[in-house]
Amino acid sequence: MDSVIEDLRVRKILDSRGNPTVEVDVVTWNGFGRAAAPSGASTGSREVVSFPEGGVDKVITEIEDLISAELIGMDAEDLADIDLVLKEIDGTDNLSAIGGNTSVAVSMAVAKAAAASYNLPLYRFLGGNLKNEIPYPLGNMMNGGAHAGINAPDIQEFLVVPVTASNITEAVFANSSVHKRLKELIQLKDSSFTGGKGDEGGWVPNISNIDALEIQAQACEEVGDELGVEIKPSLDIAASEMWNQNEQKYVYAQDNISRDTGDQIEFVKEIIETYGMFYVEDPFDEADFEGFAQLTAACGNKCLICGDDIFVTNKEILAKGIEKKAANAIIIKPNQIGSLTDTYETVRLAKENNVTPVVSHRSGETTDETIAHLAVAFSAPLIKTGALGGERIAKLNELIRIEEELSNPQMANLFK
Numbered sequence: 001m002d003s004v005i006e007d008l009r010v011r012k013i014l015d016s017r018g019n020p021t022v023e024v025d026v027v028t029w030n031g032f033g034r035a036a037a038p039s040g041a042s043t044g045s046r047e048v049v050s051f052p053e054g055g056v057d058k059v060i061t062e063i064e065d066l067i068s069a070e071l072i073g074m075d076a077e078d079l080a081d082i083d084l085v086l087k088e089i090d091g092t093d094n095l096s097a098i099g100g101n102t103s104v105a106v107s108m109a110v111a112k113a114a115a116a117s118y119n120l121p122l123y124r125f126l127g128g129n130l131k132n133e134i135p136y137p138l139g140n141m142m143n144g145g146a147h148a149g150i151n152a153p154d155i156q157e158f159l160v161v162p163v164t165a166s167n168i169t170e171a172v173f174a175n176s177s178v179h180k181r182l183k184e185l186i187q188l189k190d191s192s193f194t195g196g197k198g199d200e201g202g203w204v205p206n207i208s209n210i211d212a213l214e215i216q217a218q219a220c221e222e223v224g225d226e227l228g229v230e231i232k233p234s235l236d237i238a239a240s241e242m243w244n245q246n247e248q249k250y251v252y253a254q255d256n257i258s259r260d261t262g263d264q265i266e267f268v269k270e271i272i273e274t275y276g277m278f279y280v281e282d283p284f285d286e287a288d289f290e291g292f293a294q295l296t297a298a299c300g301n302k303c304l305i306c307g308d309d310i311f312v313t314n315k316e317i318l319a320k321g322i323e324k325k326a327a328n329a330i331i332i333k334p335n336q337i338g339s340l341t342d343t344y345e346t347v348r349l350a351k352e353n354n355v356t357p358v359v360s361h362r363s364g365e366t367t368d369e370t371i372a373h374l375a376v377a378f379s380a381p382l383i384k385t386g387a388l389g390g391e392r393i394a395k396l397n398e399l400i401r402i403e404e405e406l407s408n409p410q411m412a413n414l415f416k
């Protein structure tokens with residue numbers, strides 16, 4: 001009774017890029033849940049469709065009523081049933097009728113309302129009372145590619161992970177210290193740097209990819225030594241954005257270099273070895289399972305090779321990746337697949353096959369903090385959610401609060 005849905009509202013709100021997105025409120029007999037959907041700029045082509053034709057306004061004017069009519073009276077606890085009903089209302093196989101963003105925001109708001117109905121935080125409602133692992137934050141330091149303007153590096157995200165931080169507070173402040181140090185190091189390389197930032201709060205320098213890699217490594221080392229924490233560099237290359245299908249080459253516009261697949265494998269291998277990369281996401285185009293598999297075979301014992309655009313949080317595509325040994329990590333973005341149930345199934349398949357799940361934000365975000373709870377509930381060892389910026393710290397600060405609530409909190413085991 002406590003969690004029967006009594007009301008559901010959808011509103012149009014701003015995301016961090018100034019674009020419209022949806023926020024959903026769910027009211028139960030004894031609880032309330034609110035969730036908002038993010039959106040990507042470097043999206044995988046097989047993600048579900050974010051919004052129906054007509055965009056957010058159509059969701060507000062028409063789709064809200066359709067969903068309310070079905071969900072009011074259902075029990076919010078029955079998450080899988082509710083996600084199924086959302087798919088039925090939609091009726092397509094890519095959620096293009098109601099929008100994957102609508103669906104995921106409803107799915108998450110329902111879960112939060114169910115949790116609140118029993119006075120439980122979401123991570124505990126979903127993950128159980130014994131959860132005590134906090135994910136390490138992959139902090140975004142410099143932005144390039146689709147998350148930045150012209151003259152930025154082509155590599156989309158220069159990230160860091162404080163792999164020996166003993167708690168989440170130490171971890172997030174280590175990341176913010178690296179972010180500060182990088183500003184100084186960029187100024188030394190680029191005298192015209194005015195402190196501009198990209199979509200995810202990382203600096204946008206006008207320097208080459210190699211210069212950016214150099215100062216990323218330098219900042220990790222210097223700040224790591226000062227703080228007594230080992231900080232490892234990581235990347236999201238987002239190579240689909242650089243892939244030129246006609247030329248069959250990765251175009252590094254900033255460096256005026258194009259690389260074919262063989263060159264790209266060598267280049268990424270060299271970067272992993274030279275800089276001791278802890279994690280490299282999307283080193284190849286989303287269709288190139290072969291390239292992924294070759295790199296994973298060569299470097300998977302020392303580096304997480306993570307698939308984002310290639311897998312799009314989709315269980316079936318991940319199954320193909322597992323069969324081909326394409327990667328040893330997967331990005332988990334609920335709005336790529338459209339519901340919590342499907343998100344969870346992908347996480348479960350990943351874990352059963354020793355593929356590390358990395359719960360992630362999108363480049364267009366809101367202050368919604370749900371993914372912090374999901375990372376804890378799923379025991380994901382890593383969360384990628386920026387380092388600074390209101391919509392990024394919403395998740396990081398929530399992790400600090402969650403850690404405080406746990407009776408025996410521990411940082412996740414990154415090296416199993």
Ligand SMILES: O=C(O)[C@@H](CO)OP(=O)(O)O
Nearest residue numbers: 040041042043361362363
């Ligand atoms: O590529 C990515 O991993 C994400 C988030 O960092 O970017 P977007 O949301 O633009 O897909």
Ligand SMILES: [Mg+2]
Nearest residue numbers: 236281282308
């Ligand atoms: Mg990515």
